[in-house]
Amino acid sequence: MRLAIASGKGGTGKSTVCANLAQSLSETQPVVVVDCDVEEPNLHLFFPAECDEIEVTVANPVVDMSLCQGCGDCGRFCRYGALTVMKGSHTFFPELCHSCNGCAIVCPNDAISMAPRRVGAVRSHRHSPTLTLISGILDEGEVQAPPVIHKAKEMANGTTLTLYDAPPGIACPVIETMEGADYCLLVTESTPFGLHDLELAAGVAEEMGIPAGVLINRSDGHDEEINDFCASRGLPVLMTIPFDRRIASVQNIGGLISLEIPGWDKRFIGLFRSIIHSMEGEL
Numbered sequence: 001m002r003l004a005i006a007s008g009k010g011g012t013g014k015s016t017v018c019a020n021l022a023q024s025l026s027e028t029q030p031v032v033v034v035d036c037d038v039e040e041p042n043l044h045l046f047f048p049a050e051c052d053e054i055e056v057t058v059a060n061p062v063v064d065m066s067l068c069q070g071c072g073d074c075g076r077f078c079r080y081g082a083l084t085v086m087k088g089s090h091t092f093f094p095e096l097c098h099s100c101n102g103c104a105i106v107c108p109n110d111a112i113s114m115a116p117r118r119v120g121a122v123r124s125h126r127h128s129p130t131l132t133l134i135s136g137i138l139d140e141g142e143v144q145a146p147p148v149i150h151k152a153k154e155m156a157n158g159t160t161l162t163l164y165d166a167p168p169g170i171a172c173p174v175i176e177t178m179e180g181a182d183y184c185l186l187v188t189e190s191t192p193f194g195l196h197d198l199e200l201a202a203g204v205a206e207e208m209g210i211p212a213g214v215l216i217n218r219s220d221g222h223d224e225e226i227n228d229f230c231a232s233r234g235l236p237v238l239m240t241i242p243f244d245r246r247i248a249s250v251q252n253i254g255g256l257i258s259l260e261i262p263g264w265d266k267r268f269i270g271l272f273r274s275i276i277h278s279m280e281g282e283l
Contacts, residue, residue, distance in 0.1 A: 002162045003275065004181035004210070007188060008197025010168035013217040013241070014187040016251055018165040019046040020258040024268035025161065026131040032159040036177040037167040038120060038136035038148045045254055047133045051125035056136075056151045057116035058144060059099045063090045067111035074103035074112060095143050120148035122155060132159075146176040153180070170204045178205065183279055184212040185238070190223045198226070202233055213238040213278050215271070238274040239267070 005021070007014045015037070022033045023046075035043040044051075061074070061083060068090070075085040082096035083103055094117060104112040120138040127133055136152035138145050145167070153176075156162045166177040178184060184205045188198040198214070205212040213236045216223050220243050230237050241247065250260045258265040 001160070001183070002164065002181045004164040004166055004178045004184045006166035006174060006178065006184055006186055006201055006205075007168055008170060008186075008199070008201035009193060012168075012187045012189050012194065013251075014168070015042055015165050016256075017185070017187050017215060017217065017241075018163055019043055020256050020264070021268045021271065022047075022131060022163050023256050024258045024265040025272055026128060027265065028269075029161060030130045030132075030159070032132045032134065032156045032162045033165065034152050034156050034162060035133065035135040035165050036149045036152060036173070037165060038138040038145050038152070038173070039167065041135045041137055043133055043165055044123075044125075044135055046256060047125075047127035047131065049125040049127050049133075051123040051135075053121050053123045054151075055118050056120045056122060056148045057118050058097070058147050059101065059114040060094050060097050060117045061092065061103050061112045062115045063092075064111045064113070065090075067109045068107075069109055069111075071108065073106045073108065077102050077106045098144075099147075119144050122148065122152045124155060145173040149173055149176045153177075170200050174201075174204065175208070178208055178210060181210055183275055184210045185275065186212055186214050186235070187217055188214060188226060189218050190216060190220060190226050195225055195229060199229065202235060206233075211279055213275060216240045218243045236274070236278050238278065239271045 005014055005018045022031050025031045035041040072085040075083050080096045080098055082093050084091040119142045123135045125133055134152050134155050136148040138148050164177050167173045186201050188194045214230050216226055219240045247257050250257050258268050
């Protein structure tokens with residue numbers, strides 16, 4: 001099973017929920033967690049251990065000026081504006097390149113080849129015999145997060161239970177994270193911004209055909225608007241975590257309530273069971 005944990009906005013507690021769920025489930029079964037928030041990965045703070053690292057590269061065009069006749073076909077083909085042909089020279093913007101290889105294909109003189117360029121890395125470590133963390137890390141200054149996310153997810157292939165911690169928002173990195181997921185847990189909070197961005201995230205899951213449910217975090221007990229929205233969209237509310245001083249004190253020092261506060265491990269296991277029931281149409 002591949003479970004994506006997402007939210008339409010940052011700061012809802014998505015990574016904290018993912019970490020607690022992973023820790024609780026790992027008590028009884030193997031779990032692989034993939035930190036897909038590659039611009040700011042933080043799950044390693046909950047699960048520290050020595051890691052192995054592999055680099056992630058993308059293919060970028062290299063122009064052989066001895067073969068180039070300056071026809072400009074490559075520049076006209078590139079819809080992203082990554083390659084511009086001027087008299088006697090080419091200007092290339094690697095951050096805009098999507099590695100489609102189209103410029104090399106349309107070149108009539110075979111003057112363009114593709115060469116690898118590093119954009120990030122993926123780190124993998126085993127926190128415990130039943131819990132493995134894979135973290136994607138986008139290099140500073142790079143903007144192409146999807147290739148790093150894709151590689152991190154690829155390293156988790158073949159595992160029975162995988163949790164994807166998605167980046168916030170609804171842009172391309174979130175789409176890449178949710179691609180192939182069996183279920184999406186949407187983490188929100190009972191605020192106007194939380195409701196607005198939940199609506200956006202739920203729309204993405206619906207458009208991608210991924211069944212979804214909702215977890216309300218930091219609830220103050222006034223969740224009527226969130227509950228009404230979920231009812232209108234057929235989204236089950238699978239769990240509510242209260243706005244509680246004891247919970248906040250554990251999380252503020254980087255702890256996990258599933259370890260520090262009795263009973264919360266069972267609640268997160270119950271959350272996973274509710275997800276299974278939701279997938280089977282029993283909720």
